[in-house]
Amino acid sequence: MTRWCIGSSQEAAITTGNISPPTTESWAHAESYIDEEPPIVHARQRAAEVGAVPIGTGGGAVLRLLAAAIEARTVVEIGTGAGVSGLYLLRGMRDDGVLTSVDMESEHQRLAREAFVEAGFTPNRTRLIPGSALDVLPRLTDDAYDLVFCDADKNEYVDYLEQAVRILRPGGIVAFDNALWHNRVADPAQRDPETMAVRELGRMVREHDQLMPALLPTGDGLLVALKRA
Numbered sequence: 001m002t003r004w005c006i007g008s009s010q011e012a013a014i015t016t017g018n019i020s021p022p023t024t025e026s027w028a029h030a031e032s033y034i035d036e037e038p039p040i041v042h043a044r045q046r047a048a049e050v051g052a053v054p055i056g057t058g059g060g061a062v063l064r065l066l067a068a069a070i071e072a073r074t075v076v077e078i079g080t081g082a083g084v085s086g087l088y089l090l091r092g093m094r095d096d097g098v099l100t101s102v103d104m105e106s107e108h109q110r111l112a113r114e115a116f117v118e119a120g121f122t123p124n125r126t127r128l129i130p131g132s133a134l135d136v137l138p139r140l141t142d143d144a145y146d147l148v149f150c151d152a153d154k155n156e157y158v159d160y161l162e163q164a165v166r167i168l169r170p171g172g173i174v175a176f177d178n179a180l181w182h183n184r185v186a187d188p189a190q191r192d193p194e195t196m197a198v199r200e201l202g203r204m205v206r207e208h209d210q211l212m213p214a215l216l217p218t219g220d221g222l223l224v225a226l227k228r229a
Contacts, residue, residue, distance in 0.1 A: 022217075031058040031219065039119035040087050046111045047082035054084035055151060055177050056219030063149060066173055066224065067092030072146035076167065077101040078133045078160055079152035080108050083115030085177075089149065090121055100127045102136045103152070137163035145169065151177040154194040157201040165210055170229040174211075176201060180221025 022030070036044075036057055047054045055063065063085060067075065072093045077086055080103035090099055103109050109128045116126055129136050133152055137160070148164040150157060157176060164174040181198045184190040205213045205225050213225035 034061040043083045043115040052081040054081050058218035059222045060088035064088045064092035073097040074145045075099050075147045078150045080112045083112030102129045102133050106130045140167045143169045148174045155197045168227045172227045176223040178220045179223035
């Protein structure tokens with residue numbers, strides 16, 4: 001029996017039994033398990049050109065699966081980027097679903113529109129809102145959304161959580177990318193503001209009475225939680 005202590009002394013030890021942590025090769029195999037379609041590949045290329053870091057292939061596949069599993073029709077995305085995560089979400093959503101995506105950078109959203117058109121999605125499938133997430137989220141309706149995906153300012157993650165719980169319907173899902181934050185969250189010696197914010201988010205999600213959480217080690221970490229009925 002092996003025990004791994006993650007984060008700080010306040011974190012629970014995890015019993016892995018005879019399961020070994022994945023090797024670099026196993027992790028890479030899992031991340032590349034799903035082949036990306038050309039529109040997503042092209043969106044990644046455009047993201048690299050403007051310095052927008054999108055969700056990885058493994059995390060994108062999880063988003064698509066989650067959206068399909070709950071038959072998501074209304075999805076909110078915080079951090080449009082160049083459209084990579086939006087394409088994954090749209091591929092999992094119902095055919096009549098609408099993706100609402102918020103980003104501070106209008107150029108990023110222009111590139112995302114190109115990606116959505118290339119992938120064959122009509123304009124009525126997306127609602128791109130330029131601006132600050134903390135200005136936009138309070139204007140969204142309570143209990144009205146199936147899924148909320150957050151991949152923007154890490155220092156605002158806790159605030160996104162509060163708004164996400166409010167706007168999600170019972171049975172809806174919230175997901176946060178970069179939940180391991182470049183392997184810094186698990187290292188108690190790392191105490192920079194972004195790491196501390198992501199670490200605090202993890203604690204709040206785990207202890208939230210309305211949420212059923214799981215922390216997935218895909219990509220840079222994907223923290224997901226279901227809003228209880």
